[in-house]
Amino acid sequence: MATGRGRAERTSVHDADDAGSVSEAGSRAERKEQTRRRLLAVTLKLIEQRSLASLSLREVAREAGIVPTAFYRHFASIDELGVELVDEAMRPLRQMIREARRGQAAHGDIIVDTVAILARQVRAHPNQFRFLTRERYGGVAGVRRGIATELRLFTSDLTVDLSRLTVGLDWTSDDLEMAAGLMVAAMLGTVMELLEVDDRHPEDAEFVLDRAQRQLRLIVLGMGEWRSKP
Known part of the structure; x- marks a missing residue:
């Protein structure tokens, strides 16, 4: 039979796991938003003296420090x-x-x-x-x-x-x-x-x-x- 102390320990572990999951999800969302903001910022920098049509996706991704396939996680x-x-x-x-x-x-x-x-x-x-x-x-x-x-x-x-x-x-x-x-x-x-x-x-x-x-x-x-x- 589980003791009250055992149940409390299991509950504490579950709560910690849940909190960790929420924190990890929040961190992922924050990192994704940071990358999105960086893509917008580097694009503005790249087109200071040129047109948007002259940019390639690979160029923007490289300037933002991500691989080209990661670009599609943020913009089509x-x-x-x-x-x-x-x-x-x-x-x-x-x-x-x-x-x-x-x-x-x-x-x-x-x-x-x-x-x-x-x-x-x-x-x-x-x-x-x-x-x-x-x-x-x-x-x-x-x-x-x-x-x-x-x-x-x-x-x-x-x-x-x-x-x-x-x-x-x-x-x-x-x-x-x-x-x-x-x-x-x-x-x-x-x-x-x-x-x-x-x-x-x-x-x-x-x-x-x-x-x-x-x-x-x-x-x-x-x-x-x-x-x-x-």
Whole structure:
């Protein structure tokens, strides 16, 4: 007959085994995520001065320190990795700007906050934005579609917010979308200009940001005078 001490020892061993299994599974998941992040990072590094279409899977795997077959544990192809890079760049930017537009930013001036967020993200992740601007018309169809989709989502978010700001002006949905598109285009232009600024001349960045604010204010002022055709 098993003693109480024997049962306790077996229970303790089982609990330890379970804890070890959970810890091992967690470690595997962490290692997999680390490798995935490394693949994304080395791809951005490799395409600083070249296109995504010029990369081979073997080249990316070698730079990340893994065998080519291990690449497929994370992405089905270089194209899929590129689409993930689009999401990594655009999703947080859309979220932060959405919060600024909806009054959650501290400054209180939506245009100032929007331009500041944009500048901060470009400074923090220049390679991501170089990738976006280069691949928007690049040779990888899936990535082009991914960028176009993100820009449509950006425009759609802004269209919804503009509909709230123009209550009583009887704007059509087409006109709202047109105004949102103008704002998104202005922000894209700002991104491209910021990427060309020399860090040794911060006054150039200030000029770009000041003009970006004035462009957005000009669009808003024009909206106040616009009336949709019946």
